[in-house]
Every structure is written in structure tokens, then in C-alpha cells.
Amino acid sequence: MNKPLDMQTLVGLKDPAAELARFVVSLKAEDIPSEVRARARHHLLDAAGIALASTKYDFAQRTFNAIAGLGGSGRVPVIGMPMSLAPRDAATVNGLLCHGLDFDDTHLGGIVHPTASALPVSLSAAIHTGASGRDLVTAAIIGIETSARIGAVAKGGFHQVGFHPTGLVGAFGCALAAGYLFGLSERELTHAQGIVLSFASGSLEFLEDGAWNKRIHPGWAAAAGITAAALAKQGFKGAGLPYFGRFGLFASHLGPLVEQCDFSLAAKDLGQSWEVLNTAIKPYPACHFTHACVDAAIQLREQGVQPDEIVEIEALVPAEVVKVVCEPEASKKKPANSYEAQFSIPYLVACGLALGKLTLTELEEPALTDPAILALAQKVRYSTDPASPFPRAYSGEVRATLKDGRTLTVREEINRGAPDRPLSDADILEKFRANAASSVNPAAAARIEAAVLGLDDCTDVEASARALAG
Incomplete structure (x- = not known):
């Protein structure tokens, strides 16, 4: 049986679930520096470009057929496809598309691909609630910020025991991103994290045979997060200690490696240090x-x-x-x-x-x-x-x-794209345009580029998001 985390290890630390909930509920768009928001929009554009390129592969159409076959159409566009799905279903498919080519961004400390789930969940939740583009960008930053920090706590441990942090910790970031757009209270945001603890998943077994499982991990994280936030909004009660508990995220998944965790990283300098600036854009379509x-x-x-x-x-x-x-x-x-x-x-x-x-x-x-x-x-x-x-x-x-x-x-020594050697915004635009060119014509690519980079000034997300269909 698992033992509770050593209280000596946790002395002086506040519960990350409460700290993250407090951060989200108090965050205002204007609290986020303009350069952080601008960089975040470029990360969203990068993810959208990868999604466009993914639509040309067999896994994309098969996934869409499966998900649409279960739920039918809806209001949220599927990136690069002339189809729309219900919010949770669209989040699933869009997450798969953003991560399908393993070309998406990586937070190096958390070893997590944060935008591949943060964009889909924020797009779905924003359209569902009628939020502005500015709110969508803020929610995506919350998703990136929180999943990166939760992943960083493990210090690489999840990979060592066979778990994929993008699916695992991404679900928590998505619960908080959706919770922000749903207007959850601090208490409800805390419950949302406790609820998503039972949904979060992601196995590395795909490494043995090149299976497609990994591709859908961000989509599943997005679906799990938006579901947890919706449940919390209706008063569903979640586990009280999703991170520190005896069967919480770290103790249950890491076993003895929990001893190497740095729990201070979950909430250190929240609102002062922005993890999107520590998230690397990939120059190559590989791990x-x-x-x-x-x-x-x-x-x-x-x-x-x-x-x-x-x-x-x-x-x-x-x-x-x-x-x-x-x-x-x-x-x-x-x-x-x-x-x-x-x-x-x-x-x-x-x-x-x-x-x-x-x-x-x-x-x-x-x-x-x-x-x-x-x-x-x-x-x-x-x-x-x-x-x-x-x-x-x-x-x-x-x-x-x-x-x-x-x-x-x-x-x-420092891989290209890392925070100390970042790709420029111009590099990201070039990468987006190359990926988009494999799927849509130049005019459609230009509309998508303008729609994503202009999100902070967009008042009607649903109308603007139609460009994403290509």
C-alpha cells in the first residue's frame, strides 16, 4: 500500500491544488505581460499548423470517424476539416491533430507538450461559453502554465516508470483552463483538479510498437479536463488531495521516485514567472x-x-x-x-x-x-x-x-528551440506556413494565421474559429 508523502518533505508547502485554484480565479488578462500573450499566440499558431498537416494522415480521419460516430456534429470546428463537433468531442480530435506528428512544443522541465491540449480545451470551452478571444488566450496560458509546473514537480520521473506526462498532467492543466472559462469559483477549481485525478492517463507502451496511443493523449487530456470542470460547476465533489494524497498523482504514479519530486515547483513564482516562455518550439517532427x-x-x-x-x-x-x-x-x-x-x-x-x-x-x-x-x-x-x-x-x-x-x-549543449536558444516568432511563422501548405491553400492559411494571431482582439470566437476549418 502507498504511504502518505513524508510530511517532512512537505513542510512549509501549501497544497498545490489550492494554490493553483487561487491563481486561476484571481488571474485577469491584463495581469499577463503583453510579450507573454504574444508568444502564447504564436504557440497556438504552431499547434494549429501541425493540426492542419496531421489531417492528411490516416490516423486523423479514422479518429474523426470514431468520435463523430459516437456523438454527431456540434459547434466547435475541427482544425483543417470542414466539420464541427460537440465541445468535448472536438477537444479530443483537435488534441490528436495538434500532437499527431510529434512536432508540437515541449516544456523542457515538465517534459510535457502543453499547447496540444491547452488549445483544444480552450477553443471548445470558449465557444461553449461564448467567451472572447482574449479569454481563450488567457485560458490557454493557464493550461500551459499549470500543466508545465505539475510536470516539472516529477523531475522526469513519469517517463522512467512508463507514463506520458502530456496525457497525465495535461489533464490537470485542461481542467483549470476550462474551469477559468466556465467561471468556476476557487472551491470548484480545487474540486475540478480532484475530479480529473481519476481521468488523467497516458502510457508509454506505444514505444514498443509505434502504436497510435500517444497521438490521442492531449485530446484525451482536453476531454478529461473539460469534463472535470463541467462536473465541478454542477457541484460534483473531487478528491481533496489530488497531488499530496496517499493515492494522489505523484505517490500513485511514481512509487519510490516520489522522493525526488520538488513540490515547490508547482506554485513557485506563480503570476511572476511565465512557463510559456520556457516552452520550446520544435524545429523537427520527432521526439x-x-x-x-x-x-x-x-x-x-x-x-x-x-x-x-x-x-x-x-x-x-x-x-x-x-x-x-x-x-x-x-x-x-x-x-x-x-x-x-x-x-x-x-x-x-x-x-x-x-x-x-x-x-x-x-x-x-x-x-x-x-x-x-x-x-x-x-x-x-x-x-x-x-x-x-x-x-x-x-x-x-x-x-x-x-x-x-x-x-x-x-x-x-542546448538544443535549438530551448528557452536559451528559442526559435524566433519569424521562425514559428515559417514553420506554420510550411505545415499549412501541406493541407490548405495560401489564402486559407493566411486566414488561419490572422485569426489565431488576432485572438486577443476577437470578440466572437465562434465566428473567428470558422477559419480553422480551412
Whole structure:
């Protein structure tokens, strides 16, 4: 049986559920600095662009058919599709679309993709309540802020025991985002967190065979969050200690690793330090843990290293990410599908060295069965990086040993896109336009871009959101 968290560990700390509820209920749009709001709108645009690109894949249509078949149409647009669903159903599908290509933003400390659930839940709740675009952006910031902080408490522990924080802690952020738009009281917001404790989920078992489960985790988190907020609004009572309890989030999911948690991170500097500024936009459509090694491999290629010169490749990665992107070695060196490839250091490093790039094209046929890429992937072995700054940044280093006896090394101490090396707003616009171009014409992409970036000045979210259908 689980034991209560050591009270010595918790001395001087206030209950995060109460602290987060108090933050949400007292937050006003004008309390959020303009630069934070502007950056948040660009994160929303990034997520929308990924959703547009996702609509071209089989998983998108199958998910829509399943969810629509259960509930029928509604008022909330599905991004990139000329269809609308009921709020909870739209949140589910839109969450899947935003995360479907593993190209969405990542809060490095929380190891969570926050916007992929914060945008869908805020869009659905805003249309459901008739909120303004300014309120929608505020709610999305709340979702990003709170899920990032709750994830950061675990200090990477959830991944070590097989849970995906994006689905798990994302549900709590979504409950608070929806609760803000529903006008919940502080007490009701606290109950919403207790309710969503029983809904939050997300297993990493998909890593074993490239299954689609992970894709839907943000959508499920959004659906769980909006449901919990709706229940709390009607007086449904939630568990009193969703974080600190004997069977609360951390004790029940982390087991002995709960001892490494830093519970102060849940509410530290709330309203003063904004986690959206610590959330990284991805330059590559693959697990964020791999990006530094991909960049290092591409740089080696740019330095003139040719695949046929290479005898061996060593990739140094943070010890905390080995289970996700390096093991089991056999399947990582020969991924069976695009999703396995997105979580494979050997395959992605091989792409960087062989092709000098990594786009969505390199994650599909014929690249996945390209003999030259797969032969190079067989030469990749991994080692843990003793100097990694993880989780502040996801470092990576690639060492290529050549036939002439030389060993060439490139290290990325801070991965591109991390808070210390952020992509610019212009970079984000370029990424959005490239993703959108795979799904909609330039005029439609321009309408979506204007609608998302103009949300703070929008009084009719439902009308503006129609542009999202493409």
C-alpha cells in the first residue's frame, strides 16, 4: 500500500491544488505581460499548423470517424476539416491533430507538450461559453502554465516508470483552463483538479510498437479536463488531495521516485514567472529528446562527412531519455513505422548524416526502408552523457569515427528551440506556413494565421474559429 508523502518533505508547502485554484480565479488578462500573450499566440499558431498537416494522415480521419460516430456534429470546428463537433468531442480530435506528428512544443522541465491540449480545451470551452478571444488566450496560458509546473514537480520521473506526462498532467492543466472559462469559483477549481485525478492517463507502451496511443493523449487530456470542470460547476465533489494524497498523482504514479519530486515547483513564482516562455518550439517532427543529436549529425554532414567514410557513430544522450529514444536497440535501428522512427536516435542520426535534413518526408516511405539510411543506423550506438544539463535542456553529441582513423565530434549543449536558444516568432511563422501548405491553400492559411494571431482582439470566437476549418 502507498504511504502518505513524508510530511517532512512537505513542510512549509501549501497544497498545490489550492494554490493553483487561487491563481486561476484571481488571474485577469491584463495581469499577463503583453510579450507573454504574444508568444502564447504564436504557440497556438504552431499547434494549429501541425493540426492542419496531421489531417492528411490516416490516423486523423479514422479518429474523426470514431468520435463523430459516437456523438454527431456540434459547434466547435475541427482544425483543417470542414466539420464541427460537440465541445468535448472536438477537444479530443483537435488534441490528436495538434500532437499527431510529434512536432508540437515541449516544456523542457515538465517534459510535457502543453499547447496540444491547452488549445483544444480552450477553443471548445470558449465557444461553449461564448467567451472572447482574449479569454481563450488567457485560458490557454493557464493550461500551459499549470500543466508545465505539475510536470516539472516529477523531475522526469513519469517517463522512467512508463507514463506520458502530456496525457497525465495535461489533464490537470485542461481542467483549470476550462474551469477559468466556465467561471468556476476557487472551491470548484480545487474540486475540478480532484475530479480529473481519476481521468488523467497516458502510457508509454506505444514505444514498443509505434502504436497510435500517444497521438490521442492531449485530446484525451482536453476531454478529461473539460469534463472535470463541467462536473465541478454542477457541484460534483473531487478528491481533496489530488497531488499530496496517499493515492494522489505523484505517490500513485511514481512509487519510490516520489522522493525526488520538488513540490515547490508547482506554485513557485506563480503570476511572476511565465512557463510559456520556457516552452520550446520544435524545429523537427520527432521526439524532442532527439533534436540535439539530429542537429549535431546534420552539422557533421555539412562539415563534409560522407556516410561511406563512417566506421562507427556514438550518440551521447541524457541518461533520463535512454528508455524513450534508445531502447530496445533492435527496433530503434530498424523502425517499423514513422512513429517508431520519431523516437529513434539511430534512425534520426542516420537521416541527419545521410541526407542533411529531417522533415516529415524522412519519416515516411521510401526513407524508412532506404538501405543506405538503415545501414548507417546500424552503426549508431548510444552512451549516456555525464555532462548533460537535462532537464534544463536536452543536450546531444555525435561522434563519427572515420575509416582514416579520425573521430569528428559535434556537441549541442542546448538544443535549438530551448528557452536559451528559442526559435524566433519569424521562425514559428515559417514553420506554420510550411505545415499549412501541406493541407490548405495560401489564402486559407493566411486566414488561419490572422485569426489565431488576432485572438486577443476577437470578440466572437465562434465566428473567428470558422477559419480553422480551412
